[in-house]
Amino acid sequence: MRILYVVGTRPNFVKTAPVIAAMRARLPEGRHAIVHTGQHYDRLMSEVFLEELGVPAPDFMLEVGSGSHAQQTARTMERLEPVIEQEKPDLLVVPGDVNSTLAAVLTAVKMDVAVAHVESGLRSFDLTMPEEVNRIVADRFGSHLFLHSEEAMSNLRAEGIGPERMHFVGNTMIDTLVALEERIAAAEAAARLDLSPGSYLLVTLHRPALVDGPLLAETVAQLSHLARQMPVVFPVHPRTRKMMKALDDWTEPEGLLLIEPLGYLDFLSLETDARAVLTDSGGIQEEATYLGIPCFTLRANTERPVTVQHGTNTLLGLDPAAIAEIPAALAERPADRPEPPPLWDGHASERIADILAPPDPELLSA
Ligand code: UD1
Ligand code: UDP
Numbered sequence: 001m002r003i004l005y006v007v008g009t010r011p012n013f014v015k016t017a018p019v020i021a022a023m024r025a026r027l028p029e030g031r032h033a034i035v036h037t038g039q040h041y042d043r044l045m046s047e048v049f050l051e052e053l054g055v056p057a058p059d060f061m062l063e064v065g066s067g068s069h070a071q072q073t074a075r076t077m078e079r080l081e082p083v084i085e086q087e088k089p090d091l092l093v094v095p096g097d098v099n100s101t102l103a104a105v106l107t108a109v110k111m112d113v114a115v116a117h118v119e120s121g122l123r124s125f126d127l128t129m130p131e132e133v134n135r136i137v138a139d140r141f142g143s144h145l146f147l148h149s150e151e152a153m154s155n156l157r158a159e160g161i162g163p164e165r166m167h168f169v170g171n172t173m174i175d176t177l178v179a180l181e182e183r184i185a186a187a188e189a190a191a192r193l194d195l196s197p198g199s200y201l202l203v204t205l206h207r208p209a210l211v212d213g214p215l216l217a218e219t220v221a222q223l224s225h226l227a228r229q230m231p232v233v234f235p236v237h238p239r240t241r242k243m244m245k246a247l248d249d250w251t252e253p254e255g256l257l258l259i260e261p262l263g264y265l266d267f268l269s270l271e272t273d274a275r276a277v278l279t280d281s282g283g284i285q286e287e288a289t290y291l292g293i294p295c296f297t298l299r300a301n302t303e304r305p306v307t308v309q310h311g312t313n314t315l316l317g318l319d320p321a322a323i324a325e326i327p328a329a330l331a332e333r334p335a336d337r338p339e340p341p342p343l344w345d346g347h348a349s350e351r352i353a354d355i356l357a358p359p360d361p362e363l364l365s366a
Contacts, residue, residue: 008037008100076103117142121152170343178346187269197273206237227255292337
């Protein structure tokens, strides 16, 4: 079996690393080729993840870089097509909902290559989100749709997708977290930043709806204000850094710890030890749910309502003023940690391997 795995952004590496490992273990004689589209390219957005998560060096680097949606998607398609021609894969595996995902799915389907979509069925029902368009396309054309929650199944059913394509396997991002738990615990990132575990708010924000317009300045002002009550540490995504620098009269706000994006182990160490998280990230809503860390999501909606129902997530709305409510909400919050959602147990990738490459029954009975 010849498999092509296409990844391109920070969350893609986290979701795909355990799938590649499970598939390689299951099919040691198979061809497992990795394509890195280059959508994310800074060392702290890319290389550090490959190293820490033990992803083998990519076989193909497409180096598409940044650009408009059309440029990024078109460049990826143009550069992926000859790779598919050369590799002739039986299957292309792609995670998530980024532009690299969209481009990979469109290229593969037009070349008659079957697609496995990891993290299928999420819907925000907000078509102004670029990711929503990407998800719908990936699920429309994917042959194997791997779902991490029951609600994903009802979303796909409502779009007329047949049950034979859907597989409820759990969350591969949580597989990575579980696999690296000991190394995360050993990282002790809080101490290196002079933060006491359980005391601080960890912030990440990068969605265009929040950071590409006037809400960014308002959000930073609210965070500065909050920093008088509790330490606030904010590893800044490159999109957000670019938008901060473009603000009129931008100066580093006092009291806020604005730092570079962190590698996976340091970030998860900070997340595990945080009093709470404020984010607009998809993945961090899920990790906080698993870890039982209170999460406040600064968005109008979430494609991951499972994190609200089963977890610790509170949707604040797209409203920076709501940041001021966090201390009171924390004071009222029960201390108990909800059970993680079903199948968020560290074994989702093995279930994917069971479906894509079922164990040989003769070997099992031998
Ligand atoms: C992308 C995804 C988003 C995902 C996020 C994860 C799309 C449409 N968006 O958003 O769904 O949640 O990744 O982090 O695919 N930049 C750098 N260095 C890098 C990468 C980006 O400086 O290594 C800067 C560039 O100025 C670039 C901007 O960040 O223009 C945005 O990058 P892009 O990949 O287009 O979108 P993200 O905001 O990262
Ligand atoms: N992450 C990280 N360092 C950071 C910020 C995030 O390692 O400075 C990890 C985070 O723990 C999660 C993934 O990156 O595993 C989420 O990526 P991001 O928020 O960029 O994307 P999204 O999930 O919103 O698509």
